[in-house]
Amino acid sequence: MGDPLNDRVNAAEALGLVARAAGPYLDALPDLPVRDAAHAHLLDDLDGPLPESGDGAVAAVAELLRVGVPAATHSSGPRFFHLVVGGATPAAQAADWVVSLLDQAGGVWLSSPLAARAEAVVLRWLKELFGLPGGYGGVLTSGATLANLVGLACARSWWARQHGVDVVADGLAGLPRMPVFASGYLHSSTRKSLQVLGLGRDHVRTPTRDDAGRLDVAALDRELADAGPAVLVGTAGEVNAGDYDPLDEMADVARRHGAWLHVDGAFGLFAALSPRTAHLVRGVGRADSVAADGHKWLNAPYDSGFAFVRDRDLLARTFGNGLAPYLPEPDGESVNSNTLSPESARRARALPIWAALRAYGREGHRAMVERHLDLVLRLGRRIAESPDLELLAPITLFVVCFRYRPPGVPDDELDGLNRRLGEALVEDARVYAGTTVYRGVVALRPAIVNWRTTEPDVDLLVTVVRELGARLARRRSGGASG
Numbered sequence: 001m002g003d004p005l006n007d008r009v010n011a012a013e014a015l016g017l018v019a020r021a022a023g024p025y026l027d028a029l030p031d032l033p034v035r036d037a038a039h040a041h042l043l044d045d046l047d048g049p050l051p052e053s054g055d056g057a058v059a060a061v062a063e064l065l066r067v068g069v070p071a072a073t074h075s076s077g078p079r080f081f082h083l084v085v086g087g088a089t090p091a092a093q094a095a096d097w098v099v100s101l102l103d104q105a106g107g108v109w110l111s112s113p114l115a116a117r118a119e120a121v122v123l124r125w126l127k128e129l130f131g132l133p134g135g136y137g138g139v140l141t142s143g144a145t146l147a148n149l150v151g152l153a154c155a156r157s158w159w160a161r162q163h164g165v166d167v168v169a170d171g172l173a174g175l176p177r178m179p180v181f182a183s184g185y186l187h188s189s190t191r192k193s194l195q196v197l198g199l200g201r202d203h204v205r206t207p208t209r210d211d212a213g214r215l216d217v218a219a220l221d222r223e224l225a226d227a228g229p230a231v232l233v234g235t236a237g238e239v240n241a242g243d244y245d246p247l248d249e250m251a252d253v254a255r256r257h258g259a260w261l262h263v264d265g266a267f268g269l270f271a272a273l274s275p276r277t278a279h280l281v282r283g284v285g286r287a288d289s290v291a292a293d294g295h296k297w298l299n300a301p302y303d304s305g306f307a308f309v310r311d312r313d314l315l316a317r318t319f320g321n322g323l324a325p326y327l328p329e330p331d332g333e334s335v336n337s338n339t340l341s342p343e344s345a346r347r348a349r350a351l352p353i354w355a356a357l358r359a360y361g362r363e364g365h366r367a368m369v370e371r372h373l374d375l376v377l378r379l380g381r382r383i384a385e386s387p388d389l390e391l392l393a394p395i396t397l398f399v400v401c402f403r404y405r406p407p408g409v410p411d412d413e414l415d416g417l418n419r420r421l422g423e424a425l426v427e428d429a430r431v432y433a434g435t436t437v438y439r440g441v442v443a444l445r446p447a448i449v450n451w452r453t454t455e456p457d458v459d460l461l462v463t464v465v466r467e468l469g470a471r472l473a474r475r476r477s478g479g480a481s482g
């Protein structure tokens with residue numbers, strides 16, 4: 001086949017293959033197991049020597065569908081409760097195809113006013129959705145990890161300036177270590193951001209008041225008194241049990257000591273959408289920077305995240321390199337997002353978010369959030385009613401932290417049993433859930449965050465956990481007596 005110039009008439013035909021596969025796949029998705037090990041061998045078909053002349057677009061895409069559809073992890077379906085993984089709402093998923101169709105070179109206004117304008121609009125809409133101040137600068141990222149990095153890079157610029165240093169131009173040389181404070185809820189992605197920024201992964205100070213990692217605000221206040229300019233990281237929604245740092249109190253402490261407050265609200269920022277949970281994020285609008293994900297609770301397709309920074313000039317100073325004089329000057333309408341994040345060129349990441357907000361609005365997203373809150377309460381009730389299940393943390397949001405604890409199994413065997421149960425759940429794949437260590441014990445922590453999930457899916461989680469748990473517990477007692 002060779003040169004794609006000879007193949008171009010087939011682009012629409014290849015897209016048609018994908019479109020024709022979409023209907024049956026999406027119709028089947030609610031009933032598929034999360035993953036089907038029987039199809040794992042298909043992955044070998046991806047492999048082989050580098051093709052010399054090639055098969056052409058239609059054959060290549062047909063092959064990718066033949067392998068990919070059955071071998072994919074169906075995490076976009078309703079029963080992937082592992083990690084925190086959202087699905088893709090119909091509007092967002094279709095708009096993601098538009099991104100591919102139009103193939104915009106986002107990042108610079110002159111190469112895509114469409115991408116730039118859509119990004120400006122969705123950032124404004126998102127600020128309204130979360131009740132954040134309209135004056136915040138913002139940028140779309142690939143996820144909360146990069147959004148945390150954006151916020152912390154701005155914090156670093158601010159902090160260096162307190163020491164009379166322009167870190168963007170001159171780097172960190174000669175500066176002391178930047179003091180960073182957080183609770184035990186700190187997500188590993190913030191440590192990764194600190195390591196990338198040259199601030200050190202292992203020097204976060206964590207004044208906590210219990211083994212769950214809750215913040216000791218009084219101790220934080222004391223430690224800040226002689227820390228000099230410092231950065232606080234608040235977590236809005238931690239991954240083990242969905243709990244929140246007291247953001248409003250952290251904002252008080254930050255103001256008292258002139259510190260920077262960054263909030264990681266990867267999924268937890270969406271608590272602002274419902275009056276039932278809005279109190280959890282009270283004070284977030286006082287933060288200097290805020291990070292969140294689109295591919296979790298917004299149910300935008302991967303990859304999708306966003307960062308907001310109170311001082312929009314600082315954001316542009318931190319990421320603009322001033323080294324490409326052929327680029328236009330940024331102004332209100334013609335934003336160059338390549339000056340606002342570590343990325344330069346990127347896809348038109350705003351379009352799926354735009355379509356989701358246009359399609360479902362504030363009301364629709366609130367309804368989705370509240371459905372998840374209801375489903376989680378249902379799951380909590382089912383756990384409370386089951387004599388062999390034990391809830392380990394209060395339910396705050398959409399994460400339920402619990403373990404399998406059948407009568408008669410000694411305490412010191414429960415960690416091993418639950419760890420094997422986590423592995424068995426993934427192998428079984430009717431539902432996916434994984435384990436964590438919470439307050440020193442191995443626990444399951446399903447997160448219900450997919451727009452497709454309904455009551456039977458949650459009930460099946462309980463059924464499968466108890467069924468597999470009982471089998472493992474029997475095997476254990478069989479082993480003990482045999």
Ligand SMILES: *Cc1c(COP(=O)(O)O)cnc(C)c1O
Nearest residue numbers: 143144145146187189264266293
């Ligand atoms: C998921 C998550 C992140 C990282 O987000 P990515 O989308 O994986 O980059 C950061 N913080 C918290 C609290 C998270 O749950």
